[in-house]
Amino acid sequence: MIQPGAKSLRKIAVVGRGTAGCLAAASVTRLHPGGDYELHHIYDSRIPVIGVGEGSWPSLVQELQRLTNLPHETIQQRLKGTRKYGVAFEGWGCRDRNFTHYFTPQQVSYAYHLSADLMAELLHESTRARHIDANVAGITRVKDGAEVTFDGRPPERYDLVFDARGFPRALDPDEHVEISFIPTNTAVIRRAPPILEERNGPVLQHTYTRAVARPHGWVFVIPLTVHTSYGYIFNRDVTDLAEVEADFDAFLESDGVREFAQRAVLQFPNFVRRQLFDGVVARIGNAAAFMEPLEATAIVSAQLQIGMVLHIRLNRPVEHLERDAPTVNRFLVGNMLCYGLFVGWHYSRGSRYDSAFWRLARDGVWPRHRAAAAPEAVDCTALDKFDGMLALLRQPVIDREDWDRMCAVPLTSYAQVSQGLGWS
Numbered sequence: 001m002i003q004p005g006a007k008s009l010r011k012i013a014v015v016g017r018g019t020a021g022c023l024a025a026a027s028v029t030r031l032h033p034g035g036d037y038e039l040h041h042i043y044d045s046r047i048p049v050i051g052v053g054e055g056s057w058p059s060l061v062q063e064l065q066r067l068t069n070l071p072h073e074t075i076q077q078r079l080k081g082t083r084k085y086g087v088a089f090e091g092w093g094c095r096d097r098n099f100t101h102y103f104t105p106q107q108v109s110y111a112y113h114l115s116a117d118l119m120a121e122l123l124h125e126s127t128r129a130r131h132i133d134a135n136v137a138g139i140t141r142v143k144d145g146a147e148v149t150f151d152g153r154p155p156e157r158y159d160l161v162f163d164a165r166g167f168p169r170a171l172d173p174d175e176h177v178e179i180s181f182i183p184t185n186t187a188v189i190r191r192a193p194p195i196l197e198e199r200n201g202p203v204l205q206h207t208y209t210r211a212v213a214r215p216h217g218w219v220f221v222i223p224l225t226v227h228t229s230y231g232y233i234f235n236r237d238v239t240d241l242a243e244v245e246a247d248f249d250a251f252l253e254s255d256g257v258r259e260f261a262q263r264a265v266l267q268f269p270n271f272v273r274r275q276l277f278d279g280v281v282a283r284i285g286n287a288a289a290f291m292e293p294l295e296a297t298a299i300v301s302a303q304l305q306i307g308m309v310l311h312i313r314l315n316r317p318v319e320h321l322e323r324d325a326p327t328v329n330r331f332l333v334g335n336m337l338c339y340g341l342f343v344g345w346h347y348s349r350g351s352r353y354d355s356a357f358w359r360l361a362r363d364g365v366w367p368r369h370r371a372a373a374a375p376e377a378v379d380c381t382a383l384d385k386f387d388g389m390l391a392l393l394r395q396p397v398i399d400r401e402d403w404d405r406m407c408a409v410p411l412t413s414y415a416q417v418s419q420g421l422g423w424s
Contacts, residue, residue: 003033008318009159010037013148014129015136016164017043019054019116020285020302022123024162026067027306029128031314040156041129042136042148049117054229055084055209055222055296056111058103063303064112064119068126076202078122079114080226085206087295089420091213091352099420100208101295104412111296113207113222139163139281146280159280160313162306166286171271177337177378179270181344181369183361184217184292186236188248189263195223211294212251213351215358216244219251220293230260233292238357241265268292272336274379279325282309289336294346295409297339305332334380337373338408341386342417344369349421382407389414393424 009032014025025041032039064075076083086102093099103109135151139161149155171178196203203225210221217234232248252260272289276282284305291297308331312324350362373383385407392398392405393414405411418424 003314004317005312005314006033006037009313011040011156011158012037012160012162013040013042013146013156013158014162014164015042015139015148016162016166016285016287017041017120017124018049018164018166018285019119019299020287020306021162021164022120022127023063023067023299023302024164024284024306025127025129026123027310029126030067031310033314039127039129040132040158041127042132042134044135045133046135049120054114054116054119054299055087055220055293056114057296057300058109058111059303060111060299064122068122073202075122076112077198079112079118080224081112081114082196082203082205082207082223082225083110084113084209085110086208088208088210089213090210092211092218092346092349093351093421093423094349095420095422096352097420099416101413101416101420104410107206110206113209113224115224115226136165141278141280160309161281162309163281163283163287164285164302167269167290168271168273168287171269175274176269177272177274177333178372179272179291179337179340179344180372181366182270182291182340183238183347183357183365184233184235185268185270186234186241187264187266187268187293188232188234188241188244189266190230190248190252190260191263192228192230192252192257192260194225195228196225198225209296213353213358214247214251215353215355216247217357218294218351219248221255228257230257231293233294235357235360236267238360270340272333272340272378274333275329276305276332276336277309277325277329279321282306284309288332291340291343294343295339297343297408301336301339304335308332330380333378334382334385335408337378337380337382338385341369341373341382342407342409342413345386345423346417346421349423390418393418 086100088100090098137149140147145159146161147155147157207223212219216239220231222229234244270291276288285302347361348366350358389407
């Protein structure tokens, strides 16, 4: 296959060794033709990877097999993973009944529940790169490339840099779109004994991420074969941490969990960067965007960001880059905002709890979505696409040509969540 852009990618850097950074490094190794290029994987070994349990979407199953050339069963075991067939919602919406958001085809398509640190290790093994253990001071666009500066070593110039350094220190309205219609900003992470254990092979049982509504937010439950990951997602501006910890204790007791380890209290922004890709610097993972983990959008978003950037840089002549980059950037920003709208919409019908958090989420936060995602404010059509999906759900019959419509996720996902929440 002729890749006219490959000759302009002789020196590539990936900055960061979390999930997104390792995906990017392995993807460059797998997709760049031949061996006449340099790949530098740059990370500070003093910064740990937080090994919480994570969910994913089905696209990751094929992606990991492609990047590692390992059998699916081996990959699942290496990740200490289980097969995720969807998300089981408990107590969400106005119908006061539980429902499941299945991947489709239902009970056939599955993703992984996995340990993030083990996935990083697995991808690290599949990467051919020069590893540079250093703190990056800055990444700057320069003529025909980007310069990475370091603490304590000379700068390096690259043709393409993937920036996977994580959350921004603060949100700047000129650089970031705040997803203000998602009502959470903090997570308490705990680890409990495993629900399922490997015997003579990978666990084949169907599992689901549980998303359990609670008075101060919601709790995720992610089953791995070495432990079960629990996280209480809430808004620290509404509820004191001590109240959340007490309710978390009560939930675990009701769930039959008698011992657990406290892992972390993590604060997070819900945002999308206005410029993910300028043609030379590609911000990926949490450096590009983040939203709470309700629908496990983090890994699938990084897959899309990395895949599109490499596709355009490898398969289009560099002469077209100035025109191509804004188009790619607009698509990626719009896709992330579509994910944000889908996640925020889950709060639009409240929950079984008439509490301060849920009243704010339903009546105070979700109504902001129209102003926050207005096309003139974000320079993309995410809100129009989202409105179009909801309009389809109101129709008595959906035409066959609309069955494959997407707004970050497929129409089948919107239909299941809509029915479960009591939206229509």
